[in-house]
Amino acid sequence: QVQLVESGGGLVQAGGSLRLSCAVSGNFFSINAMAWHRQAPGKQRELVAAITSGGSTNYADSVKGRFTISRDNAKNTVYLQMNSLKPEDTAVYYCKVVLTWTGDYWGQGTQVTVSS
Numbered sequence: 001q002v003q004l005v006e007s008g009g010g011l012v013q014a015g016g017s018l019r020l021s022c023a024v025s026g027n028f029f030s031i032n033a034m035a036w037h038r039q040a041p042g043k044q045r046e047l048v049a050a051i052t053s054g055g056s057t058n059y060a061d062s063v064k065g066r067f068t069i070s071r072d073n074a075k076n077t078v079y080l081q082m083n084s085l086k087p088e089d090t091a092v093y094y095c096k097v098v099l100t101w102t103g104d105y106w107g108q109g110t111q112v113t114v115s116s
Contacts, residue, residue, distance in 0.1 A: 002026035002105050006095050009110030012085055016114070020080040022095030022107055032098040034071050034078035038091035038112075045094070049080060063089075085114045 008020040024031060035050035049059045049069035057069055068081040078095060095107035 002028055002099065004095050004097065004105055004107035006093070006107040006110040009093060009112045011113045011115065014085060014087055014114055014116050016085050017081070017083045018085065018112060020082070020093055020110060022078045024076040024097055028102060029100045031076060032100060035096045036069060036078070036080045037094045037096055039094070040091040048093070051078065082112070087114045087116045090114050
């Protein structure tokens with residue numbers, strides 16, 4: 001009954017920007033942490049950025065200063081603004097949320113491809 005719908009992925013040249021969105025809908029009490037993970041071909045899934053219900057954020061070292069995570073609690077949506085994109089940012093990006101009492105939910109993933 002909980003759905004995560006991601007959007008905003010695509011193909012961009014190195015140095016460009018993209019903004020990912022993940023909207024949460026369905027039957028739940030509240031959203032605690034929200035995060036973006038990514039998985040490149042042949043690699044393990046890794047945390048990119050996370051944001052708590054209070055707005056505290058943390059980032060992977062590889063994206064600090066280039067990516068910004070934010071959330072709109074009224075819309076149950078989390079965003080990832082990605083600037084100065086590099087070819088090594090190419091991956092499938094997944095949204096993850098932690099819901100009160102029911103645990104973790106993942107989105108279906110959205111492809112981000114950065115060409116050199």
